[in-house]
Amino acid sequence: MEKIAIAIDGPASSGKSTVAKLLAKDFHFIYVDTGAMYRAVTYLAIQHNVPFDRETALVQLIKKYPISFEQTANGQLVFVNNQNVTEEIRQSDVTSAVSEVSAHGKVREQLVHIQQELGSAGGVVMDGRDIGTTVLPNAEVKIFLVASVEERAQRRYKENLSKGMTTDFDSLKEAIAHRDYLDSHRTVSPLVQAEDAVKIDTTGMSIDQVVAKIQEVILEKGFEIT
Ligand code: DC
Secondary structure, eight states: OOOOEEEEEOSTTSSHHHHHHHHHHHHTOEEEEHHHHHHHHHHHHHHTTOOTTOHHHHHHHHHHSOEEEEEETTEEEEEETTEEOTTGGGSHHHHHHHHHHTTOHHHHHHHHHHHHHHHTTSOEEEEESSIIIIIOTTOSEEEEEEOOHHHHHHHHHHHHHHTTOOOOHHHHHHHHHHHHHHHHHOSSSOSOOOTTOEEEEOTTOOHHHHHHHHHHHHHHTTOOOO
16 A cells, blocks of 8 residues: 555544544554644643643643654553553543643644654554644545534443443533534634545444545545555
């Protein structure tokens, strides 16, 4: 498989990371979860009592505590300063603050730079909100995944249940809609479909169907899947 870059963007819980991981595994590409990086900064801010509106102090945290990934048989692990924070960054205190932290231009500048370095050699599947528009504007394949709020909340509800967490469905739905709003209305690199991205509405589709659809797009663009 040619070492292309595949950008997958879309709103919260649209299935981006699940399909991105599967594609990366199939193609032996690296997978970069950019949302995890914004979550890691938010986690650091909470740990170090840095208010979410202090842009310069947030940037200092990124410089002081490097964010890294490790691929393992059980999935991707996320580290800050060599501390494994894979589970901590998915907790609700991080989730509810991450849109505010990720709205800062200078925070984005730092993380976009790291993401571009990770993607520079190609052979990468990267997911987030601004990959096709800002991080990898020359990505060979750009996908924009969407799904109804109802379905996304259901997916998150089941995911939480499988981890032994019971959550209130309506609150989940509200939180997802709120995060969509914040991510789409911020000034710097808002969530928006790149002009040359292919939009896939995954409502009612299985993960395998979404992966197959993306493979179809890759083939249509003239890349061979081996
Ligand atoms: O994909 P996720 O839900 O883990 O992302 C967490 C938050 O990070 C999301 O609400 C917005 C932000 N984010 C971003 O602004 N840009 C990205 N490329 C990825 C995520």
